[in-house]
Amino acid sequence: MTRARAAYDDVVVAAPVTVPYVRYSIRGAHWFLAAALADLFKRAGLAKDKLDGLCVSSFTLAPDSAVGLTQHLGLTLRWLDHIPMGGACGVVALRRAARAVQSGDADIVACIAGDTNHTHSFRLNLATFSQFARDAVYPYGSGGANASFAFLTAYYMRTYGATPEDFGKICVAQRANALQFPHALMKKPLTLDDYLNARLIADPLRLYDCVMPCAGAEAFLVLRRAAAEKLGLPYARILGTIERHNAFPDDPVQYRGGWALDRDELYAQAQIEPKDIDVLAAYDDYPVITLMQIEDLGFCNKGEGPDFVRRESFTAEGSFPLNTSGGQLSVGQAGAAGGFLGLVEIIRQITGKPLGAAVDDARLGLASGFGMINYDRGLCSGAAILAGQHT
């Protein structure tokens, strides 16, 4: 029997920051990370030398790591972490930082994630993403994540009867959300017909199933409640978090993620149930993975995702508010910042400060992460339940 997970006490998250996304940039990753950090300091009214902890995620920072960034940005820190977990990096950064603050190893931790996107950087990243990818995936058609998610999507459709319309409904709803979100790169409305008539990229994936790589950054602060109040920052409390790596390695095709192993502990730690969640940010580089999270996080049973999609509505005003910023599918995938986008949006929604569409009376939010297609499947999963300060 695993010991019950300790609560996060009065550790909170605050100061959600987005550095506006651009399709391509001539800047380096350092520029985006510096901009995120500068915005954090500005919003929090925090002097640079008061920051004593930093957690960094980036794919394009090489040859630097978080260490190089401390000198590059002139930071003297007593706690530093670097989290190369792609789509799960936001939740994992939150977990690491929260425990550091709780234990007193750091007082204020800035969690930042960002990447640049040169015209060639996405391809180079794919070619060298991992040893298994380089040896056993990229030489096969060089389709990148599109190919991997095409396998998963085709299998999911065959096994559970999902249709293109089901995936399309999610993409269309997220676009509607994105139209109100100032940082979304996708500015045009999307109809189901647009979705269905778009060209195939990797069967069964169509154009609007695939995220668009771009440059940008996301950030937030982890600190004690008293510190947030002293700075006058709206904050969110951390009710529960999970992470898991390489779950279900014997499934022939990935149809579930680590959430299915850990969700009971997540809800037990948070002392709530799935139905209590007011807004969900699911990792959404492809809609199939959103359906998997809806199932594996307990909003419906495995295989009932398609029915759930047909039954619910997903805009911010809908019956099941999902990816209310527009998600990566409509905002863009700024590298590792894609792993922060959902968490940052949840902080905004439950602190009552959304930049775009607002979920009415959102008090409990769940942000879920999924990352690192190392070979044939995503290895990292994580989730965090956050509550507004008055909940």
Added chain:
Amino acid sequence: MTRPLLRSPRKNPILRTRLPTLPPSARSRVALGLTAAAARGRFELQVCRDCGTVQYPPREACRACLSARLDWRAQDGTGELVSETTLRHSHELFFRERMPWRLGLVKLDSGPLIVAHLHGDCAAPPSRVRVRAHLDRAGQAALVALPDKDTPHMADDRELRELTCDPKFRKVLVTDAKTPLGRVLVEALVAAGADLVWAGEAEPWKRPPGYERIKALPQVAIVPLDVTNSRAVKELAGEIGGRIDILINTADHHRNFGIAARDGVETARAEMDVNYFGLLRLAQEFAPALRARGADGQSSAVAWVNVLSVFALSNFPPHGTYSASQAAALSLSQCLRAELAPAGVRVVNVFPGPIDDEWSQTLPPPKIAPVRLAADIVAALRGGAEDVYPGDVAEDWLNRWRDNPKALERELAAMPQP
């Protein structure tokens, strides 16, 4: 079902010639074990010596028990296709030029899950498939899932043809068509669907048996080619070099004896002049045009075949100077392979044991018959290998050499001089 390939229409000179690009070739060192096996036409995966778990992708330690004792073992490749996709977009030029591209996810019966190129005749998942390892145009192992059972025209599958050097509808130069192997090889290539076979002849006055028969074939053109004559090689390359898709070097000068039984270096020099310098002259004159045409349509330049000898691996003292010339040619062929690699043109080395011909009269059987050797060369072109050891003697030597090269050296030294 695969539609049979049609002969390409005459090339429109207005249209661009597709330039050679390669699929991604970077691999970890451990993954090169897959390539090493594929180079011999084998599909091998790492198997844990301690717990028997079969591994893929290649790794440094067993995924089940962490043992580092992983041995490459032959696989039957049977498995189930569990998912598939057809790519319509790729990040690499090689595949962009060849869209759409079908891929499969295969659960091998032995355990591992494999991303593979997917033959067009494989049924939609779930379905039974066979996985094979071929060398791709980058010279690296590529796994391809084939239908459970052979289908008509399956070699003509567009993706599979990118992994093979099939002579069908290709133009081939056989550098010496008057050797016992050369004669039957020309016939075998015609039977395999080659568009045109240029049959090189060094000595027009020779009339070996069967030669009139190949001269009469409509797909065969006799061309003068003496590989010891630099000018002759250059002239022929100028004439037909730009049209050759496959070059098979059968020129061979083979005499018996080692060092002590001979006086002077004339015989050894003649062996080197054909077997080593002949290859060098051919490579200098013909390789540039092959390099330029490595992606030129469905009948692009694809292969350069050297018929060497298994004596290249370790000196066979009764044929000592000949062995030395073969070792020199083998070394040079590795250089040629590296230089043709950027164009995706495969260098195939064939290492027969003694051929049943006049210069191996005193060697005991088994000896490989020229007709069998020719069939093995055609099969190699249709397959995905680059090192071919045809016949029982070659296979036996290879196994001894791989097992312990020093032991083979002693075994060969102990063989009686003729």
